[in-house]
Amino acid sequence: MTTRSKSTARVFDDLRLVGRQIYYEQLSFWLNPIAAVFTVGFSVVFLVLLGATGGKSHVGFLGGIPVIQYYVAGFMAYGVMATCFNNVGVSLVVRREMGLLKRIRLSPLPPWVMLAGVTGSALVISVAQVLLLLLIGKLGYGVTGPYNVTALVIAIFVGVICFTALGVATSTLIPNQEAAGPVVSIVFFVLLFLSGLWYPLQPGSALARISGYLPFRRLITATFAPFDTRRGVSGWAWHDIIVMAVWGAAAVIVSVRRWRWAPHRT
Amino acid sequence: MSATQAIVVEGLSKRYGHIEAVHDVTFEVNAGEIFALLGPNGAGKTTTIEILEGFRERDSGRISVLGYDPADRRTSRELRERLGVVLQELAVEPFLSVQQVLTRHAGYFSRPLPVNNVLEQVGLMDKAATRVKRLSGGQQRRLDLALGIIGNPELLILDEPTTGFDPSARRDAWDLIRKLTENGTTVLLTTHYMDEAEALASQVAIISGGRIVAQGTPESIGGRDRGACRIRFWLPPGTTATDLPVPVSEGAGDAVEITTDHEIEVLARLTAWALEHQVNVIGLTVERLTLEDVYLRLVGYEAGIAAGGET
Structure with a gap:
């Protein structure tokens, strides 16, 4: 075999390994009831409850659209963030402190394959949630849209990459697995609250301006844009996507600089 | 090399x-x-x-x-x-089954051993379908060992x-x-x-x-093979340490101990004395320094001259 065909074969082998990693990441996720309930279950339960209690009301400053249009998009964003930021962040801390990452590092599995498996699995779970929430919104509450499917796909995809990178970066900042769950969850829910997940923020308000610097708010507004029924409003939220990309890039830099394979106790 | x-x-x-x-x-x-x-x-x-x-x-x-x-x-x-590695810390995914954990790890290597063979070797064949978190500590350690050898x-x-x-x-x-x-x-x-x-x-x-x-x-x-030998026995009834043909150090109760580089000579004198006086030397043992004795001596000595850091 020539060197080139050998290296091509190696690339295909590695891509097959990525597929296997995604499969086992999926198994690990769905077989862990707490992770599955807190990630997927929460978004579904919140959407159903909010839709049942206030779904028919309208938001004046969003051109009087039904608030459920906003909540469907908001909880799609929540699903992506919970999967990629919360779940990836906490599970990487736990795996590192248990010694699982060290074991992987000492195996022939290339590190990029492991990270591609984590990211790919987060993408699969995110897409499944987006479709499930869309189905619930449409069948249960008469949600319309998305009016720009491509814009929604791009927003979700960039969101997955950005928040997975943020999850990885956050995992490098937390030294022990006992702290990982509480710390990530508290930060996550406070930022979601400030970012207008539970209620649409008045554009131009102080809270909207401040949370606009954060990617949490940006993913919510980017996901909402394709569901925004106001005349003349574009489904493309480029500004939000650029802000997420910048956060994602910063998270990659932090991750590369701070990443460690070994538990802190050794 | x-x-x-x-x-x-x-x-x-x-x-x-x-x-x-x-x-x-x-x-x-x-x-x-x-x-x-x-x-x-x-x-x-x-x-x-x-x-x-x-x-x-x-x-x-x-x-x-x-x-x-x-x-x-x-x-x-x-x-x-x-290379196969078994780490000090117990590192196994809790939610997957024993078979799933091993099959996944085997996939990282180009020439792994068959999963069932390895399960058999470490005695976990009957636990293949069990979730890792349900294994006892010892069984998890055996799974750890299995992960170390799965790559052949x-x-x-x-x-x-x-x-x-x-x-x-x-x-x-x-x-x-x-x-x-x-x-x-x-x-x-x-x-x-x-x-x-x-x-x-x-x-x-x-x-x-x-x-x-x-x-x-x-x-x-x-x-260890050349060093001192330790001979131990119980003082025969009715005798004292001073009656013995060789100097001894006294232990608990009637136990006595001799540390010597010339064990053949000491044993010859001791057994000749016992035969002559018609007494039985009960509990007679002869042993070289154990590996632990050597280890403790070397480690203790070195600890005195060089401070070890946390590694």
Whole structure:
């Protein structure tokens, strides 16, 4: 075999390994009831409850659209963030402190394959949630849209990459697995609250301006844009996507600089 | 490195800030042998092993592991294809089944052993479908061992492999390790159990304060085969220590002890005296220094002259 065909074969082998990693990441996720309930279950339960209690009301400053249009998009964003930021962040801390990452590092599995498996699995779970929430919104509450499917796909995809990178970066900042769950969850829910997940923020308000610097708010507004029924409003939220990309890039830099394979106790 | 040496370490040194974790460590491990690295916590065992695994970088020294420099990133994947590692910490995914964990890990290697064979070898065949979190501590440790050998390694590095095993599981693990070496696998092992080193290893090195303080076979290390002998027995009824033909030190109750380099002569005088006086020397034992005696002497001595850092 020539060197080139050998290296091509190696690339295909590695891509097959990525597929296997995604499969086992999926198994690990769905077989862990707490992770599955807190990630997927929460978004579904919140959407159903909010839709049942206030779904028919309208938001004046969003051109009087039904608030459920906003909540469907908001909880799609929540699903992506919970999967990629919360779940990836906490599970990487736990795996590192248990010694699982060290074991992987000492195996022939290339590190990029492991990270591609984590990211790919987060993408699969995110897409499944987006479709499930869309189905619930449409069948249960008469949600319309998305009016720009491509814009929604791009927003979700960039969101997955950005928040997975943020999850990885956050995992490098937390030294022990006992702290990982509480710390990530508290930060996550406070930022979601400030970012207008539970209620649409008045554009131009102080809270909207401040949370606009954060990617949490940006993913919510980017996901909402394709569901925004106001005349003349574009489904493309480029500004939000650029802000997420910048956060994602910063998270990659932090991750590369701070990443460690070994538990802190050794 | 010749083909018969699996590991060559020459003048290995590593510092963490002001602490010298490993200093000028030199040893060789022949292919197919079991080599035990003994030492107290913080002696430099784990640092040495992690450098050999390519997990940590050395400050100086020459290292060859299966012909590779573990610090060379270009060949690290090739080296890891041929290397099996059992870590000190219990590192197993809790939610997957035993079979799933092993099958996933096997997929990282190009020539893994069949999963069922390995399950059989570590005695977990009947637990194949059990979730890892439902295994006992000892069973999880056996799964750890299974993960170390699933890649069909030429070199297996075992960092305290039987900690947490019950006595029968320990014997089974020893049998498995011996079987691996019969098939040509080289084993580098660290352990706190002297009986484990004695039962398994053909070569032993004792490390203390980051330095190798003794090296040799378990039978001869630290002059064990040439050093003093300990003779113990009970004072025969109706006699005192002063009646004996040789000087003794008295222990608890009627027990007495003689430490001597001339055990044949002492035993001859003692048995001749017993025959002459028609007395029975009850509980007579003759033993050389144990590996643990040698270990404690070497480690204790070294601890006095060199402060070991946390490694």
